[in-house]
Amino acid sequence: MNVAEVRKLFPILDQEVNGNPLVYLDSAATSQKPLQVIETLEEYYKGYNSNVHRGVHTLGTKATDKYEDARDKVRKFINAASREEIIFTRGTTTALNTVAASYGRDNLQEGDEIVITYMEHHSNIIPWQQVARQTGAILKYIPLQPDGTISLDDARATITSNTKIVSIMQVSNVLGVINPIKEIAAIAHENGAIIVVDGAQSTPHMKVDVRDLDCDFFAFSAHKMCGPTGIGVLYGKKELLENMEPVEFGGEMIDFVGLQESTWKELPWKFEAGTPIIAGAIGLGAAIDFLNEVGMENILEHEHKLAAYALEKMSAIEGLTIYGPQKTEHRAGVVTFNLEDVHPHDVATVIDAEGIAVRAGHHCAQPLMKWLNVSATARASFYLYNTEQDVDKLVEGLVRTKEYFTNGF
Incomplete structure (x- = not known):
């Protein structure tokens, strides 16, 4: 992968921030967008902006074709069995909330168990807290090892015959941990439970095969994988989605509306009420085309090298603590x-003055911050357009920050 050529496709990177070349190290929050995606969005709004599924005129037909073509691209990208299993949502948060509010509400009862982990993003904690409160189910947590990884023995001990739902992120947005989803899915299924996977931090960076993982639901967002904001995907096994009730109601998702009752369209449209996120879906399709051109294997290899380089260089800074596993094969580029x-x-404010963008805060993971015994952390996250030179600038900025606070400005 020629990173220098890749970088040329991201116009936002060619700028100065506070008089310094931009070093963007916050892709776990949102990735930057390549020209291919930007131009696709511009083409839609300039050339065939129209609603979908409703009209028979030329613009409406073209918009509908492009929108549904994006669904086919997503299906192939994650190797779903059918296009009916691909639901467009506003993002990972909406997708996870949909599973909790629909499947969880209708399939949980008092005493049933929902199993998650301490590393989950708030969007994979709060929906389960709410549905547990509504149904009387019990929320349990798989404990973490000292380095933040999950032991399969702990997973087996936590997931029991009373467990009905296991929900877990494939990659931690804080620790960078890559969780053994396939093995945990097998444990869940052995106990009669279904497994929900938060793929927000994995789908942009590695090849995802939902059938190989044997997950029952999988959620991810476009904006972290070179696509637009405001669009995401819920994958669900067809037999599960068919037996679930929608959580939003209105136009587009109905088959027949009477005065007292209504019926729903078939999959996937029964879960897509109202005017869908048309431009976003088409932009996601363009992002998938771009990522396929670069190669997901190339992206993962590049990020592993960057993470290893960053761990080596940052570990040499006295007084700097790094969280998560030290072996790069167990972690993504975070x-x-x-x-x-x-x-x-x-830290983030000082190095921002040098044009370096990192994240600071609790990263929507307050239970994990408590487990780490900190109130907040800083985070550098890498993507296909980052280089070792970016890491060097980060390290130099951190060294200067330490000197500032040790010796004064």
């Missing part, structure tokens, strides 16, 4: 850290 006696918000 390095979360704290600088001794310096609040992560101060």
Whole structure:
């Protein structure tokens, strides 16, 4: 993968921030967009902006074809069995909430167990808290090993015959941990449970095969994988989706509406009420085309090398603590850290003055922050357009930050 050529496709990277070349290390929050995606969105709005599924005029037909073509691209990208299993949503959060509010509400009862982990994003905690409160189900957590990884023995001990739902992220947005989803799915199914996977941090960076993982539901967002904001995907096994009730009602998702009752369209449209996110879906299709051109294997290999380089260079900074596993084969391109006696918000502010963008805060993972015994952390996250030179600038910025707070500005 020629990173220099890849970078040329991202116009936002060719700028200065505070008088310094931009070093963008916050792709776990949102990735930057290549020209291919930007031009696709512009083409839709300039050339065939129209609603879908409703009209028979030329623009409406073209928009519908492009929208549904994007669904086929998603199906192939994650190797779903059929296009009916691909539901467009506003993002990972909406997808996870849909599963909790529909499948969870209708299939849980008092005493049933929902199993998650301490590393989950809030969007994979709060929906389960709510459905547990509504149904009387019990929310349980798989404990973490000291390095933040999950032991399969702990998973087996936590998931029992009373467990009905296991919901877990494939890659941690804080620790970078790559979880053994396929093995945990097998444990869940052995106990009669279904497994829901938060793929927000995995889908942009590695090849995902939902049938190989044997997950029952899988959720991800376009904006973290070079696509537009406001669009995401819920994959669900067809037999499960067919027996689920929609959680939003209105136009597009209905078959027949009477005065007292209504019926729904077939999959996938029964879960897509109202005017869908047309431009977003088409833009996601363009992002998938772009990622396929680059090659998901190339992206993962590049990020593993960057993570290894970053761990080596950052570990040499005295007083800097790195969270998560130290072996790069167990983690994605995320390095979360704290600088001794310096609040992560101060770290992020100081290095931003040098054009370096990192994340600081609790990363929507307050239970994990409590487990780490910190209130917040700083996070550098890498993607296909980052280089070792970006890591070097980060390390130089962190060294200067330490000096500032040690010796004064």
